[in-house]
Amino acid sequence: MYNPTLQPFIDSVSQSKKLSKSTQDQYFLHRLIANIDDIHVLFAGIYGHLPQAKDMFGQLIQVLFQAHLQRSQALKNRDEVKEKKGKWFLSNELTGMSLYVDRFAGNLEGLESKLPYLEDLGVNLLHLMPLFKSPEGESDGGYAVEDFRVIENKLGTIEDLRKLQAHLLEKDMYLMIDIVLNHTSHHHEWAKKAKEGSKEFQDYYYFYDDRSIPDQMEETMPEIFPESSPGSFTFQESVQKWVMTVFHQYQWDLNYSNPKVLIEMLDNLLFYGNLGVDIVRIDAPAFIWKQMGTSCQNLPEAHQLLQLIKLCTEVSTPGMAILGEAIVAPAQIMEYFGKDRYATHECDFAYNATHMALQWDALATGDTRIMLEAQHELAKKPLGSSWITYTRCHDDIGLGYDDYMIANVGFTPYLHRYYLKNYYGGLQEDSPASGALFAINPKTQDARISGSLASLCGLEKALKAKDSKWIDESIQKILLMEAHCLFLGGIPMLFYGDEAAYTNDYSYLQDPGKSYDNRWMHRPVIDWEKNKRVKKKGTEENKVYTSLKELISLRKKLKVVADLKNLEWLPCSNKSIVGYVRYIGSERVYFLFNFSSLEQTIPVHAIEPNKQNKNCLWSKKQVSLEKGSLSFQPYQFYILADS
Ligand code: GLC
16 A cells, blocks of 8 residues: 655655666565555554664665665566566476485585486476574574574585576576574574673573573473473573573574564575575464463464565565465464465465375375365465475474364374374384384373385385385375375475485484484485486386376476366265366366275266266376276376366
8 A cells, every 4th residue: 555654765765775767676666665554564563662663664674675776687587577477386387396405415516416307307496405504413404593694614605506596597497495584593693692691682582581481481382392402491501591492492582572683584584585586485484473371373473574574575576485384283374374455465385284294194094084174274275375285394294283173084183193193103013104203292292203205105114025015005105195295286395305215314313413303314315326226217216206207297287286276175985085176267187096005996976977088197098987986006096187
């Protein structure tokens, strides 16, 4: 909305910044004028009561100007291209992969040489796990950042990242990196100054003189790493105070009630935008606002801050989309797409963590009914925003869907989760899966699950047993899991190593900086000799890689799988079979999956009343529906289009 009282302010900053009459400068001004009122309202809603609010708002606007002026011509041109495409990121042509640069390719330079491998597979969006300086041994995989502007030495330099980005641009590939918004390493310069006693920098974090407030807050704050890092506060010897550390003790929570923190972190985020980042992954956004008496997660102010950040990026780095890494309950995740006036103006993406966990649920039980129970919530995602769909990532699997979804199909939620944790967590001997429980909470017995896609699908045990039938079944499960998430809607994000069927890597146990965190078992170091096997016919690596490559290529050809709120779940009348139809206009493609280890059959009338024969785009065979039923081999899936 246009706000005439803010116009003189914009005029004076634009004069001092010597904005030209060029179209791109003028577009920037248009975007600013269109958004400044909302930015102001959101800012004042959080900081308006502070005496320095006006000054700080002025600084925020300066940051927006600066980011625009520092944005390269190439990126401004790309912004225009993206704008013409509309919501470019809803496309079916994107497929991502998350990877650790060091574990995948040594360093950023090495990664360049691996681009042909990724291109061959069909990956065109790279999510590079945290790149910025982080202390060895207290790094949380890079999520404890010491300097937001300096790349970790072993990975390379900012120049290497710029070079890589330029290459990606030439290849029409996209880049995603993280901004760790919620906390810094205790080695960050702000933390160091706070440790030396600076009140100014202690106010960048949450410091308390004694345990009285921490004790009260801990009553309602869930623990994130109860085994390795219990509690949410850590005693800081040098100043004899307690500092808030929700994650690890070496990760200090930033205090966003201090506007300086917001402005500094916004500046860092826009700096990433100007490195050419296409999607910025905001780490742990659910946690950025804290309030006594609450869980300190998903609070309204956290959403206001995210909306404010989103509007600022729309003004200064308009081609950059935002992914909010909120791994929260199904109803709460919807809030991250923005509500009411801010619908689709908060995060462009969220992880579909609910669906991911439900795929694992269905795979263990051979029963897809809970998956269906959750869909009414997931379907609320507004048109114009999207999911990151995935089977595995660098983190654990949390069974975070609601109890009522489990109860609705007649199971007891506690016992059901207990079964799944035993099945995947290495506690049930006859389970095909090899995994481990992560972050067991001794008070609640809550736990999450670690393990690689291949190991959780049974390949590790099958290889050990040298049982070829079991090996084939595990591979079929891997493909079922990947296919289900590739076509569901949103950008599929593969996890590196999964394309070559990596099983768990237990070497982390020998490294004291990692041994306390079993998520490292599914973060492999890529052995490029082993990866050569992806081209060697008949190997497990080859079977997974070539099939995945084919699925990705199919996804790119199917416009119906762009994320346009164009999915309907099918009534399959068989609890082991789940299916959805994706459509645009009169074009319909049916995706049907058997999550059970047994052969299954469904009546076709529910999915296709006309019983018209179809082509399976996956097996490349005609599928006859005339006889009224469709049969499935164990873990088989169909992708059916009109013949
Ligand atoms: C996010 C990351 C996770 C990390 C945590 C703390 O959840 O995905 O790996 O441990 O944030 O930064």
